[in-house]
Amino acid sequence: MxxxxxxxxxxxxxxxxxxxxxxxxxxxxxxxxxxxIDFHVYKGETFGIVGESGCGKTTASRCIVRALQPTAxxxxxxxxxxxxIDVANLSRDKLQPxxxxxxxxxxxxxxxxxxxxxxxxxIGEPLLVNGMADRxxxxxxxxxxLGLVGLRPxxxxxxxxxxxGGQRQRIGIARALALNPSLIVADEPVSALDxxxxxxxxxxxxxxxxxLGLTYLFVAHDLSVVKxxxxxxxxxxxxxxxxxxxxxxxxESPKHPYTEALLSAxxxxxxxxxxxxxxxxxxxxxxxxxxxxxxxHPRCRYAVDLCREQTPELEEVSPGHAVSCHxxxxxxxxGTLDAPVxxxxxx
Amino acid sequence: MQDDRQPILSVRNLxxxxxxxxxxxxxxDGASFDVHLGQTLGIVGESGCGKSVTALSxxxxxxxxxxxxxxxxxxxxxxxxGQAHEIALTSLGDSSSEMRSIRGAEIALVFQEPMTSLxxxxxxxxxxxxxxxxxxxxxxxxxxxxxxxxLSLVGIPRAEAAIDSYPFQLSGGLRQRALIAxxxxxxxxxxxxxxxxxxxxxxxxxxxxxxxxSLQEQNGMAIMLITHDMGVIAxxxxxxxxxxxxxxxxxxxxxxxxxxxxxxxTQSLLRSIPSIHSTPKVQLPTITGTIPHPYNRPAGCPFxxxxxxxxxxxxxxxxxxxxxxxxxxxxxCFLYHPVPETSP
Numbered sequence: 001m002x003x004x005x006x007x008x009x010x011x012x013x014x015x016x017x018x019x020x021x022x023x024x025x026x027x028x029x030x031x032x033x034x035x036x037i038d039f040h041v042y043k044g045e046t047f048g049i050v051g052e053s054g055c056g057k058t059t060a061s062r063c064i065v066r067a068l069q070p071t072a073x074x075x076x077x078x079x080x081x082x083x084x085i086d087v088a089n090l091s092r093d094k095l096q097p098x099x100x101x102x103x104x105x106x107x108x109x110x111x112x113x114x115x116x117x118x119x120x121x122x123i124g125e126p127l128l129v130n131g132m133a134d135r136x137x138x139x140x141x142x143x144x145x146l147g148l149v150g151l152r153p154x155x156x157x158x159x160x161x162x163x164x165g166g167q168r169q170r171i172g173i174a175r176a177l178a179l180n181p182s183l184i185v186a187d188e189p190v191s192a193l194d195x196x197x198x199x200x201x202x203x204x205x206x207x208x209x210x211x212l213g214l215t216y217l218f219v220a221h222d223l224s225v226v227k228x229x230x231x232x233x234x235x236x237x238x239x240x241x242x243x244x245x246x247x248x249x250x251x252e253s254p255k256h257p258y259t260e261a262l263l264s265a266x267x268x269x270x271x272x273x274x275x276x277x278x279x280x281x282x283x284x285x286x287x288x289x290x291x292x293x294x295x296x297h298p299r300c301r302y303a304v305d306l307c308r309e310q311t312p313e314l315e316e317v318s319p320g321h322a323v324s325c326h327x328x329x330x331x332x333x334x335g336t337l338d339a340p341v342x343x344x345x346x347x
Numbered sequence: 348m349q350d351d352r353q354p355i356l357s358v359r360n361l362x363x364x365x366x367x368x369x370x371x372x373x374x375x376d377g378a379s380f381d382v383h384l385g386q387t388l389g390i391v392g393e394s395g396c397g398k399s400v401t402a403l404s405x406x407x408x409x410x411x412x413x414x415x416x417x418x419x420x421x422x423x424x425x426x427x428x429g430q431a432h433e434i435a436l437t438s439l440g441d442s443s444s445e446m447r448s449i450r451g452a453e454i455a456l457v458f459q460e461p462m463t464s465l466x467x468x469x470x471x472x473x474x475x476x477x478x479x480x481x482x483x484x485x486x487x488x489x490x491x492x493x494x495x496x497x498l499s500l501v502g503i504p505r506a507e508a509a510i511d512s513y514p515f516q517l518s519g520g521l522r523q524r525a526l527i528a529x530x531x532x533x534x535x536x537x538x539x540x541x542x543x544x545x546x547x548x549x550x551x552x553x554x555x556x557x558x559x560x561s562l563q564e565q566n567g568m569a570i571m572l573i574t575h576d577m578g579v580i581a582x583x584x585x586x587x588x589x590x591x592x593x594x595x596x597x598x599x600x601x602x603x604x605x606x607x608x609x610x611x612x613t614q615s616l617l618r619s620i621p622s623i624h625s626t627p628k629v630q631l632p633t634i635t636g637t638i639p640h641p642y643n644r645p646a647g648c649p650f651x652x653x654x655x656x657x658x659x660x661x662x663x664x665x666x667x668x669x670x671x672x673x674x675x676x677x678x679x680c681f682l683y684h685p686v687p688e689t690s691p
Contacts, residue, residue, distance in 0.1 A: 052548035053519075164637045194393040194575065194638065199619035199631040206628065221548065224578075228621035229628070251623060265553035267578030269620050271601045274582060279557050280550045282504075283518055336623045 006078065007183060007215050008041040008064070013073035013088070015059050019288060031288045033059040035239035036073070038314065043078070043182075046209065046216040048230035048247070050223060050262070054284055056239040057219045061185045063088070064217065065102050066095055077102065080182065100130055103176035107188035109168035113160040119146070119171060120156045126178045145174040149204060166197035170204065177208070185217045190225060202229055223266045227251055232320070235259050238285045238295040241314055245321035252335040255323040257300045260333040294326065302331055353423055354381035355569055356405070356454075356537055361418035363397070363404045372641040374400040374413065376593035379669065380586075382537060385563065387570040389584030389601070391577060393616075395638055397593040398573045402539045405571075406450050407441040422449065422537075452482040455530035457523075459542035464526060465514040471498070471525045472510025479532040497528040501558060520551035527558065539571045544579065556583055577620055581605055589613050592639065592649035595669055599676035609678040611656045648681070661686050 014036055019029040034056040041047040049057045063070040066087055075088040080101060087098060103126075106112035113122055123145055124138045132138055143153040149170040160168055169189065176184055189205070190198040206229065208214060220226050226233055227247060234244040235258065243256040254260045264278045280299045285291050291298055297307040306326050314324040325331075363375040375397040382388045390398045403409045405420055420436040439446040458464035466474055475494040479485055485493065491510065498506035501524040514522055523543065530538060540559065544552040556579065563570055572583055580587055580601070587604040589597040589612065597610040608614050618632040636653045639645055645652050651662035658681055665687055667679040 052550060166637055195577070196393060196616060196619050196634040197637060199621070199633045202621065203630045203633060206630065223549070224621045224623050227623050227627060228625065228631070247627065261550060263623070265549040266623060267552075267556070267576065267582040268622060268624070269577035269581050269605065269617060270622075271581045271605050277553050277557065279553055283520065284548075 005043040006040050006076075007043040008078070008217070009074075009076040009084075010037060010039050010060075010064065011074040011076070013037050013060065013063060013075065014071045015056070015063050015068060016071045029288050032239050032290065033287055034063065034070075035287075035290075037234075037236070037239075037241045039234050039241060039244055041183075041215060041217060042231075043215055044209075044213055045231040046218050046229055048218045048220060048226040048233040049236060050220055050226050050233060051236035052221060052262075052284060054238075054287065055236040056287070057221075057236050058187055060236070061104075061187050061217060061219045065099075065104055065185050066090075067104075077183070100126070100179035101181050102183040102185060103179065103181040105169075105172050105176050105184060105186040105189045108192050109165050109172055110192075112172055113168055115160055118157050118159055119151075122160070122171060123175045123178055126175060130179060141178070142174075145177055148177065148208070149174045164197070165193050166200055169193060169197075169201050173201075173204065173208070177212070180212075181214075183215050183217065185219070187219045188221070189218075191220065191222060198225070205229065223251075223263060235262065238290055239287050240295060240324065241322075242296065242325070243321075243323045244314070249318075249321055250335075254333050254335055255317055255321065255328045255331070256296075256325045257302050257331065257333065258296050260335075261299075263336050264334075266336075294324075302327055354383050355423050356382040356571075357419070357421040357423070358401070358405065359419040359421070361401065361404055361420065362416045363400050363409055363413060364416050365413040367412055370642050373593050373644065374641070375404060377418070378588075378590065378593070378595050380588050380595065380598060382569045382571055383586075384536065384569050385567045386585040387563065387572055387583050389580040389587045390571065390573045390590060391575065391580045391587060392590035393575055393638055395592065395641060396590040398575075398590055399541055401590075402456065402541050402571070402573055405436065405539065406454060406456060407436060407439065407446050408450070409441075422453065425536075448482065451478060451535075452533040453535055454537045454539060455533065455535035457526055457530050457538065457540040457543045459545050462514065462519075462522060465522065465529070467514055470511050470513055471517070471528075475510070475525075475529050475532050478529055482533040493532065494528075497531055498525065500531070500562075501525070501528045502554070503528070519547055520554060523547060523551075523555055524558065527555075527562075531562065534566070535568060537569045537571065539573070541573045542575070543572070545574065545576070552579075559583070577605075577617060589616075592641075592644060594649055594679065595677075596650065596680070597676075597678050598669065599673075603673070603676050607673075607676075609672055609676070609683060610650075610680050611654045611682070612650045615655065648679075656682055658682070 013034055015034040016030040016032055018027040021028045051057045062068040064075055070088045073088055074086050076084045077087045078084055120142050123142045127138050146153050151170055190201050218230055230247050232246050233250050234241045237258050243259045261278045261280050282299050285295050293309050294307045294312050297303040312324040312326050314322045316322045317328050359379050361375055361378045365372040365374055378401055392398050404415050415437055421433045422436055423433050472494045476490040479490045479493055494510050495506045498509050503509045503521055503524050544555050584601045587601050588595055591612050597613045615634045634653050647663040647665055648667050651657045661681050667681050669677045669679040670684050672678045672683050
């Protein structure tokens with residue numbers, strides 16, 4: 001199999017939510033949650049989508065697994081037999097067999113597991129739905145999955161309340177793995193966890209990827225986590241992708257002013273790095289009523305008249321590094337890797 | 348310790364427990380620390396370590412069935428007649444008039460979730476005016492001027508209009524700013540901020556942290572910052588207290604705690620955080636196991652079942668005391684202290 005095979009290609013994906021008002025619930029506006037985004041994910045890699053709340057990262061990921069019906073655009077997904085299928089415009093019954101190939105891991109391990117179902121029921125349900133009727137076989141598979149995510153097989157008949165947050169997240173991962181999917185969409189899988197547990201789950205995700213050859217679409221707001229786990233990253237702002245690049249490239253030399261500000265805003269666990277923060281003025285733009293031109297211009301330190309008038313396109317500035325900024329080529333932005341790399345001195 | 352600068356708040360051996368039907372939860376189990384004017388004390392720890400209950404204990408608002416069982420909380424007042432005096436907050440009744448005059452006025456609290464801690468049915472302005480007039484002698488006119496002033500101080504645009512808005516009309520960042528304005532309305536000397544930025548995005552978080560810092564520079568108040576985020580602590584705190592299961596495991600100046608951490612818990616916690624500067628895609632060092640359930644606290648040092656440097660026969664039998672290991676640097680761990688000879 002070739003190395004750089006595209007597993008998922010998103011073209012011009014849009015998702016608008018109507019704003020309704022009045023007695024007749026007439027549509028008076030649109031929230032442009034995802035507004036024409038393009039990206040592709042290679043087989044076996046981890047692709048990160050980062051951005052702040054309301055930037056449309058979750059909506060985009062939900063559209064990809066068709067938990068939401070996209071307004072427009074294409075989602076080309078490579079099925080197990082190698083053909084590309086447009087998931088966005090597929091009818092419900094045609095979608096069914098595809099669903100087992102893309103699975104989701106949710107953010108909140110407390111609300112994403114049914115408290116009245118045992119682990120066997122939770123993890124075994126996708127198997128049952130997809131035709132594994134034999135209970136003995138199901139038990140065998142669920143036990144195998146529990147072992148895979150580092151839980152003991154004896155837990156089979158327990159209920160979710162008996163488990164801690166980290167263990168519940170492992171259960172969620174086991175459920176997602178039940179059908180041998182090729183793509184896992186992980187929506188903030190570690191942000192509800194304590195740091196010591198977060199590290200365990202990140203390690204598990206990396207280990208499973210190595211063992212099962214999984215492809216992750218990793219949605220997160222924590223840039224340190226994204227830096228740790230992702231191969232390539234897309235940065236979203238108000239429904240648009242403003243920059244996409246390989247992780248190292250993006251963190252070393254960001255080309256979009258928003259990425260620069262986002263990187264500098266992350267507090268580092270090292271007091272010697274109390275750096276000069278870029279404090280963004282104002283608020284994230286309202287996706288129902290976005291500003292003219294570049295959506296970021298009211299908060300941008302480098303904005304010129306052109307930015308107010310014309311919307312920039314996502315254009316490639318170097319191979320694999322695309323930016324939507326009029327001034328991408330002239331600006332000298334600072335990344336995060338100028339600082340020393342001490343830490344983890346195990347003495 | 349002889350300090351020429353007296354702390355404004357001293358917490359000594361604070362123990363707060365919750366007496367539930369299932370058993371006693373020792374949420375805070377012997378915490379001691381000092382807060383100084385003009386400084387930021389960071390309290391860091393994972394969920395269930397008792398950091399929030401510590402804040403509630405200081406303000407005397409521990410919800411039932413919890414109560415303070417032991418310890419002292421001393422608030423030091425400005426010298427009025429040349430003599431500073433101390434008030435033991437633990438000896439005041441939770442709803443006594445004296446406690447009520449301290450709470451909100453001298454010690455103010457900023458909660459984590461700005462949506463649930465502001466009243467949804469009152470305008471921002473009315474909430475600030477109400478709090479200000481409760482504690483200070485102000486006319487309605489003066490109080491409303493103060494509200495506008497505070498809202499613009501915390502960086503809310505068009506403050507004159509904003510005092511008439513309800514919390515749901517503001518974004519998360521603006522709500523958190525409004526909450527800070529409310530906390531500042533009585534010019535507190537100590538601001539307790541319990542996870543003030545956890546519900547916010549990173550760029551908004553940077554704004555709020557910057558705001559807290561500049562407010563502190565302006566009015567010299569003390570800040571007690573409670574968070575689980577080591578990054579925020581490194582960014583903001585002067586002194587750091589690391590808590591685990593209700594106990595202070597390490598305490599010291601921020602550079603010492605991050606640079607030369609001594610307690611195995613602090614060390615492993617710092618190692619397990621993925622950093623922008625660490626090598627990607629490698630397995631992170633983790634802390635084995637999970638935080639124990641509060642009903643079955645381990646005996647001895649609460650961290651011993653997860654500790655990489657555990658000394659068998661010692662750590663699981665004796666509880667370590669918080670002791671000095673260097674300049675203002677305290678650690679509670681038997682790796683650094685002699686084991687008590689008589690078993691308890």
